[in-house]
Amino acid sequence: MTDFITIDVLILGAGGGGYPAAFFLACAGLHVVMVDPIGNLGGDCLAEGCVPSKAVREGALARVMSRKYKFFGLDGTMPAVDWQGVLAHKDLVQNARYAQHTKEIAGSTMVFHKGIGRITGEHTATIAVDGGTPLNYRFRYLIAATGSRPHILPIPGAELAITSHHLFRLGADLPMPARLAVIGGGYIGAESASMLDHLGVKTTILEATGELMPGADPDLRTYLTRCLGRRVDLICDALVTGITQGAGGLRLSYRRDGQDLTLEADAVLMATGRESVRPEGIGATGLSGSGAIMVDATMRSAIDHVYAPGDINGRSMLFHSAVRQSMVAAHNILAGGQPVDRLTHPLIT
Structure with missing residues (x-):
C-alpha cells in the first residue's frame, strides 16, 4: 500500500506561473509543495x-554606444568582442538571481523539491526527487505550471539548428558564429538577431509572413521591420524547407516567390515560437487532450481542482503574464475554488 503525504496544493513548475502562487499560498497558511527540475525559481525566463x-543585450548595446560618441563631442573606437566574456557576464547575472531565489526558498514555509512530478491519480502524484527517494503526495489542488519549450519546425535537418536554450542557457559554450541565420521573426528571433548584429555577427532573418513580429500591433510590426531591416538581412515571405551540413557550414533551403533558394550560415537559430508542456500523467486527473491546457479567466481548467497558469495555457506566453495568472490562480484557490478574482480584476499581492 502506497503511503501518501497529504498537502493542500501541489505546484509543478517554479517559473512565473508557479512560484508567485507558491509563496502567496504558503504565507496564507496552506501546506504547499513545489517541484521543478531546475532546482530553483525562475523557470525558462531565468534559465x-x-x-x-x-x-x-546589455553588452551589445554598450558596444554600439560608441557609434553615438560623435554626437556628444567624443571620439573613440568600437570595442572588440570577447564572446566568452559576454557569456560569462550572462552567467554572472543568472547566478546572482539564483542565489537570491535560494534564500527566498529557505525563508518560506513552502516545501521545494528539485525533481520531476508525475500525476498518478485525480488527487495524487509521485515526485522523482533528484538524488533522493520518490515521494507520494495527495493534494487538494494542483497548479500545473510546467511552462513551454521551443517549437521545432518539422523540416529535414531541424536537428542541426540551435534554439534559445542553446544560446542563453547557464553555461552556454557555443562558439560565436560569423554568419547566423534566424528562422522566425517573432520577438525571440528579432531580439536575438538585433543583439548579435550589434556584436558583429552577420545576421539574416527568414520570416514566413510579410513583416516581423506577426500578431503584434500593426504599427509596431511595420516600424520594427523597417528599422531592423536596415541593419540585418531580412527576408520576408520565406518558407524554410530544410537544413543541411555543407563543407563551409550549414545550408538553409527556403522557398520564396515560387523559387527554391539557399542561404549559407555558420549557425541556424530556430526561433519559431514556443509550445506548451503538460505535466507527466496529467490525464490521470481527468483532463483530456494534448498541447495547451484550456482555462477560464480564473486559470481553472475543465477539472475543478486543476489550475494552469502561465505558458502551459498558451494565452499569453510571457513571464509577466505568467506571474499575473499565477496570482489569479492563488486567489481562487484561497476562495475554495469560487471564482472571486479574474484576469480583469485587480489583485492584492
Whole structure:
C-alpha cells in the first residue's frame, strides 16, 4: 500500500506561473509543495530566456554606444568582442538571481523539491526527487505550471539548428558564429538577431509572413521591420524547407516567390515560437487532450481542482503574464475554488 503525504496544493513548475502562487499560498497558511527540475525559481525566463538574453543585450548595446560618441563631442573606437566574456557576464547575472531565489526558498514555509512530478491519480502524484527517494503526495489542488519549450519546425535537418536554450542557457559554450541565420521573426528571433548584429555577427532573418513580429500591433510590426531591416538581412515571405551540413557550414533551403533558394550560415537559430508542456500523467486527473491546457479567466481548467497558469495555457506566453495568472490562480484557490478574482480584476499581492 502506497503511503501518501497529504498537502493542500501541489505546484509543478517554479517559473512565473508557479512560484508567485507558491509563496502567496504558503504565507496564507496552506501546506504547499513545489517541484521543478531546475532546482530553483525562475523557470525558462531565468534559465534561458528573458534574463540571460537581456544580459547579452546589455553588452551589445554598450558596444554600439560608441557609434553615438560623435554626437556628444567624443571620439573613440568600437570595442572588440570577447564572446566568452559576454557569456560569462550572462552567467554572472543568472547566478546572482539564483542565489537570491535560494534564500527566498529557505525563508518560506513552502516545501521545494528539485525533481520531476508525475500525476498518478485525480488527487495524487509521485515526485522523482533528484538524488533522493520518490515521494507520494495527495493534494487538494494542483497548479500545473510546467511552462513551454521551443517549437521545432518539422523540416529535414531541424536537428542541426540551435534554439534559445542553446544560446542563453547557464553555461552556454557555443562558439560565436560569423554568419547566423534566424528562422522566425517573432520577438525571440528579432531580439536575438538585433543583439548579435550589434556584436558583429552577420545576421539574416527568414520570416514566413510579410513583416516581423506577426500578431503584434500593426504599427509596431511595420516600424520594427523597417528599422531592423536596415541593419540585418531580412527576408520576408520565406518558407524554410530544410537544413543541411555543407563543407563551409550549414545550408538553409527556403522557398520564396515560387523559387527554391539557399542561404549559407555558420549557425541556424530556430526561433519559431514556443509550445506548451503538460505535466507527466496529467490525464490521470481527468483532463483530456494534448498541447495547451484550456482555462477560464480564473486559470481553472475543465477539472475543478486543476489550475494552469502561465505558458502551459498558451494565452499569453510571457513571464509577466505568467506571474499575473499565477496570482489569479492563488486567489481562487484561497476562495475554495469560487471564482472571486479574474484576469480583469485587480489583485492584492
